[in-house]
Amino acid sequence: MSLPQFKLLRPRTQAEAVDFLARHSPHVQVIAGGTDLIPSMRQKLFEPRYVLDITGIAELRDIRRTPAGVEIGALATLAQVERSPLLRELYPVLCEAAATVASPVLRNMGTLGGNICLDTRCLWYNQSLAWRKGCGFCIKKDGNLCHVAPGGDFCWATFSGDTPPALLCLEAEIEIAGPQGARRLPLREFYTGAGDRYRNLQNNELVTRVFLPAAMAGYRGVYRKLRLRGSIDYPLAGVAVALKRSNGHIADARVALTAVNPAPLLVKGATEALSGQALTEELALRVGDLAARAAKPLTTSVLTPEYRREMVRVFTTRALRQAAD
Ligand SMILES: Cc1cc2nc3c(=O)[nH]c(=O)nc-3n(C[C@H](O)[C@H](O)[C@H](O)COP(=O)(O)OP(=O)(O)OC[C@H]3O[C@@H](n4cnc5c(N)ncnc54)[C@H](O)[C@@H]3O)c2cc1C
Numbered sequence: 559m560s561l562p563q564f565k566l567l568r569p570r571t572q573a574e575a576v577d578f579l580a581r582h583s584p585h586v587q588v589i590a591g592g593t594d595l596i597p598s599m600r601q602k603l604f605e606p607r608y609v610l611d612i613t614g615i616a617e618l619r620d621i622r623r624t625p626a627g628v629e630i631g632a633l634a635t636l637a638q639v640e641r642s643p644l645l646r647e648l649y650p651v652l653c654e655a656a657a658t659v660a661s662p663v664l665r666n667m668g669t670l671g672g673n674i675c676l677d678t679r680c681l682w683y684n685q686s687l688a689w690r691k692g693c694g695f696c697i698k699k700d701g702n703l704c705h706v707a708p709g710g711d712f713c714w715a716t717f718s719g720d721t722p723p724a725l726l727c728l729e730a731e732i733e734i735a736g737p738q739g740a741r742r743l744p745l746r747e748f749y750t751g752a753g754d755r756y757r758n759l760q761n762n763e764l765v766t767r768v769f770l771p772a773a774m775a776g777y778r779g780v781y782r783k784l785r786l787r788g789s790i791d792y793p794l795a796g797v798a799v800a801l802k803r804s805n806g807h808i809a810d811a812r813v814a815l816t817a818v819n820p821a822p823l824l825v826k827g828a829t830e831a832l833s834g835q836a837l838t839e840e841l842a843l844r845v846g847d848l849a850a851r852a853a854k855p856l857t858t859s860v861l862t863p864e865y866r867r868e869m870v871r872v873f874t875t876r877a878l879r880q881a882a883d
Contacts (some may be wrong), residue, residue, distance in 0.1 A: 559600040573676035585760035589665035627772040631669025651779020678715035715753030722822040723814035727800035736763035749821035782873035793817035797873040818853035837882035846875040
C-alpha cells in the first residue's frame, strides 16, 4: 500500500506553521510523529495535497513547570511524557497512560498532541481502499451507510487514544493556534461525541500546548487498559481514575473512559458519589456501574460490546480500590 503523492511542508516556527495552514487549507494535513497518520494515508483514508510536518518546531517540545501548573508542548513525545520526573511526581496517571500506548518505538515517535488529535477507529474504517470498496464504504469515509448501526446516519467510530482519559481526569486544557491567533479550551470541549467529525478543530488550526492545573497536582492515579496483546495494541476499553485523599476519605475524584464511545469522556456522577466518602466495596461497585452505563461500545472492534462494557465496570472498581488504598 503505497503513500499517495503529496508536497511536504516543514515550518520551523509556530507562526510559520499557522501561515502554511492558512494558505493551503483545506488541502493540508498536519503530521507530528506520523505513527497513526502514515498507516492511514497508506490505506487512502487521507490523501492531502500538502502534509505539514510540525516536528521542526522546537518551541512545542518542552515540558515545563509554570506558576499555574505544568505546560506540555504538543510535540512532546509519549516517551518524554512517560519518563518526565516532573509529570511522574505531580500527575502520575498521565505517565501511566502514556506508558501503555503501542510500543517503545512508537512512543519515541508518537506525540502527546497526536494522541489527543488521534482519528477515531472502526473495524469498517481502518482498512485498505480495496477492502472498504468491497464493503460499499462507510459513513465516515466515502460512503453513506453505517455497518455498525445500519439504518442510522450517526458514525460510531471509537476514540481510542490512551492519554485523553487521564488528561480529562486532570482537567487539562489545550491551546489551539489558527489564523485568528491562539485560543484555549478545556479538553472535554475538544471532542464532539460523533465518530466522523470527532474534534472541534478546523483544518487551518493546530493543537500547540496542553496545560495541567496546579490544583490537580499530587492526585493519585491509575489507568487500566483492555487490549488483545500486551503491547502494540490500541485500547478496546480504558479507564482512568484520579483522586485526592484526606484523613482516610476521598476528598475529590474523577473517572474517565476511552475506547468505548466516539469521544473520551468523564463519567457523570462519579465525582459526586466519591467525594467526602471512604471507599467501601459497595461504593466502588456503584461507581463501576456508573462507568459501565456511560460506556456505549458497539461492534467497532474485535471484542464484543458486552465484554468491553463489563470490563469497564471491572477496571473502574479495581482502579478505584488501587488509587484509594
Ligand atoms: C501498531 C500501532 C499501535 C498503536 N497503539 C496505540 C495505543 O495503544 N494507544 C494509542 O493511544 N495510540 C496507539 N497508536 C496510535 C499512535 O501511535 C499514537 O496515538 C500517537 O500518540 C499518535 O501521535 P503522532 O504524533 O504519531 O500522531 P500523527 O500520526 O502524526 O497524527 C495523528 C492525527 O493527529 C493529527 N495531529 C497530530 N498532531 C497534531 C497537532 N499538534 N495539531 C493538530 N493535529 C495534529 C494528525 O493530522 C492526524 O490526524 C498505535 C499506532 C500503531 C501504528
